[in-house]
Amino acid sequence: xxxxxxxxxxxxxxxxxxxxxxxxxxxxxxxxxxxxxxxxxxxxxxxxxxxxxxxxxxxxxxxxxxxxxxxxxxxxxxxxxxxxxxxxxxxxxxxxxxxxxxxxxxxxxxxxxxxxxxxxxxxxxxxxxxxxxxxxxxxxxxxxxxxx
Amino acid sequence: xxxxxxxxxxxxxxxxxxxxxxxxxxxxxxxxxxxxxxxxxxxxxxxxxxxxxxxxxxxxxxxxxxxxxxxxxxxxxxxxxxxxxxxxxxxxxxxxxxxxxxxxxxxxxxxxxxxxxxxxxxxxxxxxxxxxxxxxxxxxxxxxxxxx
DNA sequence: TTATTAAATGATATTAAGGTCTTTTTATAA
DNA sequence: TTATAAAAAGACCTTAATATCATTTAATAA
Numbered sequence: 001x002x003x004x005x006x007x008x009x010x011x012x013x014x015x016x017x018x019x020x021x022x023x024x025x026x027x028x029x030x031x032x033x034x035x036x037x038x039x040x041x042x043x044x045x046x047x048x049x050x051x052x053x054x055x056x057x058x059x060x061x062x063x064x065x066x067x068x069x070x071x072x073x074x075x076x077x078x079x080x081x082x083x084x085x086x087x088x089x090x091x092x093x094x095x096x097x098x099x100x101x102x103x104x105x106x107x108x109x110x111x112x113x114x115x116x117x118x119x120x121x122x123x124x125x126x127x128x129x130x131x132x133x134x135x136x137x138x139x140x141x142x143x144x145x146x147x148x
Numbered sequence: 149x150x151x152x153x154x155x156x157x158x159x160x161x162x163x164x165x166x167x168x169x170x171x172x173x174x175x176x177x178x179x180x181x182x183x184x185x186x187x188x189x190x191x192x193x194x195x196x197x198x199x200x201x202x203x204x205x206x207x208x209x210x211x212x213x214x215x216x217x218x219x220x221x222x223x224x225x226x227x228x229x230x231x232x233x234x235x236x237x238x239x240x241x242x243x244x245x246x247x248x249x250x251x252x253x254x255x256x257x258x259x260x261x262x263x264x265x266x267x268x269x270x271x272x273x274x275x276x277x278x279x280x281x282x283x284x285x286x287x288x289x290x291x292x293x294x295x296x
Numbered sequence: 297t298t299a300t301t302a303a304a305t306g307a308t309a310t311t312a313a314g315g316t317c318t319t320t321t322t323a324t325a326a
Numbered sequence: 327t328t329a330t331a332a333a334a335a336g337a338c339c340t341t342a343a344t345a346t347c348a349t350t351t352a353a354t355a356a
Binding site for chain 2: 343344345346347351352353354355
C-alpha cells in the first residue's frame with residue numbers, strides 16, 4: 001500500500017513525537033535504530049520531512065529532531081503527500097488512465113469504497129493521535145513493546 | 149495498490165473473457181493493443197497466467213488465449229496471488245514485521261477495515277462478473293467505450 | 297511435408313525505489 | 327577560537343519492477 005520510505009517516515013515521526021513529549025530531541029542514529037530502518041536512508045527521509053516543515057531540526061551539539069511546541073498535528077495524508085504524492089488517493093484499481101464515475105472501470109464502485117476509507121483514515125489520524133495510542137499502551141512501534 | 153503487472157493481467161483476462169463470450173480466441177498482439185499495455189510484456193504476463201492455468205493457450209495458426217467453456221470463474225484474489233503473492237492482504241499499514249491484534253501498530257484496527265474490504269472484493273469479484281459489467285454497458289476497459 | 301502463424305522461453309535492457317558513503321555546513325561546549 | 331557533535335547535501339551503488347528482443351517450440355493450412 002504505502003511506499004517503504006513513507007512507512008519509515010511515519011514511524012520516525014511517531015518516535016520523535018514520543019520522545020518530544022518527554023522533552024527530548026532524538027537524532028538520526030537513535031531514530032533509525034528504534035524504528036528498525038537503515039541509518040543513512042532514515043537521514044534522507046528526515047531531511048525530506050524537515051525541508052517540508054513536517055518536523056524541525058537543529059544541527060550541532062544537542063541537536064536533533066522535534067516539533068513546534070513538542071507536538072505534531074501532521075496528518076498521515078500530509079506525510080504521504082510529501083513522501084510519494086497523492087496518486088494513491090486517485091489511482092484506478094484497474095490501472096485505467098481515465099476512470100471515473102462517468103467512465104468507470106468494472107471495479108470502480110467497489111474500489112472507491114476502499115480508497116475513500118483509506119483517505120478518511122489518512123485525513124483524521126495525526127502523528128499525535130497515533131503516538132497517543134502507544135503512550136496509552138494500546139499499540140507499539142516495534143516488536144518489542146518498549147517503554148516510552 | 150496493485151502492481152502494474154497485476155493490473156495488466158486482470159485487464160488482459162477480462163478482454164479474453166469478452167472475446168471468448170463471442171467464441172473468439174484473441175492473441176497477444178490484439179490483447180496488448182486493446183488493454184493499452186506493451187506487447188512483449190503482455191506476452192510474459194499471459195505466459196505466467198497460462199502456466200498457473202488461470203487461462204488456456206493454443207500455439208500455432210488459429211491459436212490464442214481462452215477459458216474452459218469460454219468462461220472464467222477466476223477471482224481477483226487468484227490473479228493477485230499468482231502475480232504478486234498475497235502480501236497485500238497481510239502487510240501492516242505501518243510496515244511492522246510483527247503487527248497483529250496481540251501486538252498492534254497504532255494504525256492496526258483502522259487499517260484492518262481497509263485491508264479486509266479489499267480482501268472481500270478480491271474474493272467475490274471474478275473475471276466473469278467484472279466482464280459482465282462491461283457487457284451490460286455499465287463499465288469500460290479503456291477510455292474509448294468500445295463495443296465488445 | 298512444408299510454410300506460416302502464434303505462443304513459450306531465455307537473455308538482456310531500462311527505470312524507479314531503496315539504500316550507502318563522503319563531504320559540507322552549522323551549532324555548541326570547552 | 328577551536329574541537330566536536332550533529333544535520334544537510336550530493337554523488338553513488340544495489341535491487342526489483344518493468345519492458346524488450348531474439349530464438350525456439352508447437353499447431354495447422356496449403
